[in-house]
Amino acid sequence: MRIGITGVPGAGKSTIIEALGNMLCDAGHRVAILTVDPTSSVTRGSILGDKTRMGTLSRRPEAFIRPSPAGGTLGGVARKSRETMLMCEAAGYDIILIETVGVGQSETTVRSMVDFFMLVVLTGAGDELQGIKKGIMELADAIVINKADGDNLVKAQVARGEYERMIEYIRPATPGWPTHAYLCSAVKHTGLQELWQVIQVFQRMTAESGVFRKRRDGQLLDWMNSMIDEHLHNLFFEDPVITGRMPEVRDAVLAGTISPTQAVAELIGMFDVRRAAARQVDLFHPAAEKR
Ligand SMILES: Nc1nc2c(ncn2[C@@H]2O[C@H](COP(=O)(O)OP(=O)(O)OP(=O)(O)O)[C@@H](O)[C@H]2O)c(=O)[nH]1
Ligand SMILES: [Mg+2]
Incomplete structure (x- = not known):
């Protein structure tokens, strides 16, 4: 089972993973935890933080915690995470938990890698709503209101009702599966x-x-299709014939002497995919990434 977990920063994703992961290990599962964070190439140290936050889980032999690869682009990060996921499954991990940072595009990417996707939220649905786009709620198979403990419990119960009402207006993420809001601590x-x-x-x-x-x-x-896209893109933009001609074509487009459509036709016409492929032996590690 592949499970994605998203939510605003500080919602408690890592803490949920730690608690759920321990529970699943106790039940005899082997759990792999991956993080998809396209910004981590900048901050790099973030997984160290997560490993301490997942203190007990990271010491268990049944669990494996892997930081987000520093792939630079979201596409690169996603590709490596998918490969890691398959490797973990081949190595006998039967549950994969993937934490995403709740900003931008990574939710859609993680949704496209998992079977079940949950959105972790906090109380105060009204305020939260501003931070949670309707589009992200549409991706979720469950909305989990975390920190339903102590003084916060009553507020969490109210929030649950608010989320339940909102869900009624939202298309379910998985055909035949009614999304609901749940409480947890x-x-x-x-x-x-x-x-x-x-x-x-x-x-x-x-x-x-x-x-x-x-x-x-x-x-x-x-x-498969996204890898073809990515590979063709790299071959094209790193082909010396294309990079050599590109500045002039750009200038011509900006000067209005040719249209973007004409420019594309010319550049594609010059592009020889076999020549480009022969140059690039390592399919998915273009020069830019090697640097
Ligand atoms: N009271 C309470 N605090 C919690 C709960 N879950 C998490 N926290 C606290 O909330 C803070 C943030 O938790 P994290 O698990 O790091 O949240 P996160 O969503 O992974 O945060 P980022 O990875 O930074 O986006 C920590 O101080 C946790 O101890 C909970 O159920 N109840
Ligand atoms: Mg976290």
Whole structure:
């Protein structure tokens, strides 16, 4: 089972993963934790923070925690994370948990890698709403209101009702699966067992309806297509014939002497994919990444 976890910074994603991961290891699973963070090439140290936050989990032999690869682009990070995911599964990890940073595009990317996607939120749905785009709620199979403990419990229950009402207006992320809001406390370890049961019901239902297989098949083909896109893009923009001609063509477009459409036709006309491919032996490590 591949599970994606997103949410605003500080919502408690890592703490949930730590608690859920320990629980699953106790139940006999082997759990791999990956992070998809396209900004981590800048901050690099962030996983050290996460390893300390996942203190008990990181010491367990049944668990494997891997930082986000410093791929530079989201595409690069996603590709490496997908490969890592397959390797972990081949190595016997039966549950993959992927944490994403709740900004920009990484939610869509992680959604495209997982079976079940959860959005972790905090209380005060009204205020939170401003930070959570409707589009992200549309990706979620479950909305998890964390920190439902202490003085916050009542507020969390109110928030749950608010989220439930909002969900009614949103298209479900998975055909045939009703998205709901759930309460949990990653610190007090409440609601997590229930959440895991929800995930198991999801797995059973989608397996029976064929949605599970269909989604995985679609993800595989999308992955292949995106690698073709990426590879062709790299071949084109690193081909010396293209890079040599590019400045003049750009100037001509800016001067208005040729249209962008004409420019593309000319450049594509000059592009010899075999010549470019012969130059580039290492398919997915173009010069820019090597640097
Ligand atoms: N009271 C309470 N605090 C919590 C709970 N879960 C997490 N926290 C606290 O909230 C803070 C942020 O938790 P993290 O797990 O690091 O949150 P995150 O979503 O992974 O944050 P980023 O990775 O920085 O986006 C920490 O200080 C946690 O101890 C909870 O269930 N209850
Ligand atoms: Mg975190």
